[in-house]
Amino acid sequence: MRWKKATLITALAIGSNVVQGILAPLWNYGQPYIDLPLLVTILYASRYPSAEALFMGWVTGAIQDLTPGGTLGVNAVPKLVVAYTVLTLEEKIEIQELWPVQMALLVFYATLSGTIGYLCATRLFQREVEGGLFSINFLFSLLINPLVYMVLFQLPLRKGKSAPLQKGE
Amino acid sequence: MGERALRLTLFLSLLFLSLVLLMADIKGDTIREKVPPIAWVTGKPSLLLGEATRKGWLELNHLLESIKVRLSSGEAIEKNLKLQAQLRQRIRTLERQLFTYQEAYLENKRLKALLHLKNLLKYRTVGAYPVGGVPLLWGRDMVINAGRDQGVRKGLAVLNSSGIVGVVIEASREKSTVMLITDPAFSIHVVDKRSRVIGVVKGTGGPFCNLQYVMADRDIIPGDLLVTSGMGGVYPKGYPVGTVAKVKREPGELFMKATVRPSVDFSRLGYLLVVLPEGGTKR
Numbered sequence: 001m002r003w004k005k006a007t008l009i010t011a012l013a014i015g016s017n018v019v020q021g022i023l024a025p026l027w028n029y030g031q032p033y034i035d036l037p038l039l040v041t042i043l044y045a046s047r048y049p050s051a052e053a054l055f056m057g058w059v060t061g062a063i064q065d066l067t068p069g070g071t072l073g074v075n076a077v078p079k080l081v082v083a084y085t086v087l088t089l090e091e092k093i094e095i096q097e098l099w100p101v102q103m104a105l106l107v108f109y110a111t112l113s114g115t116i117g118y119l120c121a122t123r124l125f126q127r128e129v130e131g132g133l134f135s136i137n138f139l140f141s142l143l144i145n146p147l148v149y150m151v152l153f154q155l156p157l158r159k160g161k162s163a164p165l166q167k168g169e
Numbered sequence: 170m171g172e173r174a175l176r177l178t179l180f181l182s183l184l185f186l187s188l189v190l191l192m193a194d195i196k197g198d199t200i201r202e203k204v205p206p207i208a209w210v211t212g213k214p215s216l217l218l219g220e221a222t223r224k225g226w227l228e229l230n231h232l233l234e235s236i237k238v239r240l241s242s243g244e245a246i247e248k249n250l251k252l253q254a255q256l257r258q259r260i261r262t263l264e265r266q267l268f269t270y271q272e273a274y275l276e277n278k279r280l281k282a283l284l285h286l287k288n289l290l291k292y293r294t295v296g297a298y299p300v301g302g303v304p305l306l307w308g309r310d311m312v313i314n315a316g317r318d319q320g321v322r323k324g325l326a327v328l329n330s331s332g333i334v335g336v337v338i339e340a341s342r343e344k345s346t347v348m349l350i351t352d353p354a355f356s357i358h359v360v361d362k363r364s365r366v367i368g369v370v371k372g373t374g375g376p377f378c379n380l381q382y383v384m385a386d387r388d389i390i391p392g393d394l395l396v397t398s399g400m401g402g403v404y405p406k407g408y409p410v411g412t413v414a415k416v417k418r419e420p421g422e423l424f425m426k427a428t429v430r431p432s433v434d435f436s437r438l439g440y441l442l443v444v445l446p447e448g449g450t451k452r
Contacts, residue, residue: 050172051172051175051176051179054176054179054180054183055179055183058183058186058187062187062190071191071194072187072190072191072193072194073187073188073190073191073194074191076183076187076190077184077187077188077191080180080183080184080187084176084180087176091173
């Protein structure tokens with residue numbers, strides 16, 4: 001089953017970035033409104049809470065950094081941290097059993113920490129980033145990401161809970 | 170190694186790797202160029218797809234904008250058509266008004282001319298206008314809206330601002346019939362205003378009249394104005410009757426033959442004056 005997971009990780013990492021690239025022009029190209037790779041990372045880490053999730057999050061972020069204009073690491077680190085946080089939480093609570101509001105808060109936190117990490121990395125190395133933590137783009141991201149996660153992943157999965165994914169599969 | 174330790178190790182390793190990459194990228198190392206397959210796979214397609222999406226999005230925006238413009242231009246056309254209809258209606262109304270004003274102006278002009286004429290004449294007159302049998306080209310008689318009640322009676326002269334029109338041949342209470350100077354039965358004593366040669370203008374039934382009883386050797390030339398001589402007391406003296414149009418002198422003939430164009434345009438008859446006899450009613 002390892003090759004299946006590898007394929008899934010690759011597909012999710014590349015696919016989420018490609019879709020992100022396609023959708024980016026819809027909300028001012030380059031602005032982090034909806035961070036689809038982040039959402040996919042959270043989804044994967046919550047569904048498959050294993051060490052591969054860390055790798056998946058890091059690869060997804062790294063690919064995001066490889067897109068033109070990016071800085072290597074600024075997205076990879078936050079996504080790695082988010083994946084690690086989700087895995088740590090998973091050890092303590094059943095993330096899949098979280099209420100939608102709690103899940104939304106988790107995505108909110110992930111987005112916030114990702115944003116802070118992104119800003120720290122860019123500021124630390126004096127890379128220019130439009131706006132700041134309180135810019136309308138980042139604030140909008142904090143709101144829209146949980147909402148999109150709910151709509152795309154949480155609600156459909158809860159609907160089809162009769163056949164849930166097996167943990168660690 | 171436990172799962173937790175494995176995760177922590179992997180996390181720290183990847184974090185370290187990220188920091189290394191970050192440092193390297195910041196310093197300007199060409200890591201991207203060193204991993205072109207990754208950059209190509211991720212960067213190019215997403216860039217191209219992103220560009221395509223951006224273009225598609227722009228096209229969609231243009232389409233929506235053009236639809237909006239068309240809808241608004243449709244509304245504008247509808248408004249313009251409405252406005253056009255209103256303006257057409259307004260133009261028709263104004264044209265009618267203009268026509269009325271023009272008529273009033275012309276009438277005013279005619280009346281002024283008639284008033285002027287009336288003031289010039291030493292005779293008492295009564296105003297009238299044609300109500301029937303109006304000659305378009307050349308007629309023989311017509312009906313005017315003045316009759317016995319206004320003092321009009323048979324044998325009175327009728328004229329307008331241009332000249333002699335004719336003579337009343339029949340008068341009822343409110344209307345009268347006027348014989349025009351073009352009638353073959355009509356004749357009037359005239360004098361050439363230039364040469365003072367006298368003669369008689371007689372109607373022919375056509376648009377012109379004839380000058381009769383003028384000796385062939387008398388000084389009459391085309392263009393001479395013929396005016397009333399005042400003989401008989403019916404017509405005021407010195408009033409235009411017509412202009413000599415053509416003169417013909419034939420050897421052996423005692424009288425010349427001259428054609429006279431009446432001063433009055435019978436196709437454009439307006440207000441008229443009937444010259445009343447002394448003591449008649451002035452209207």
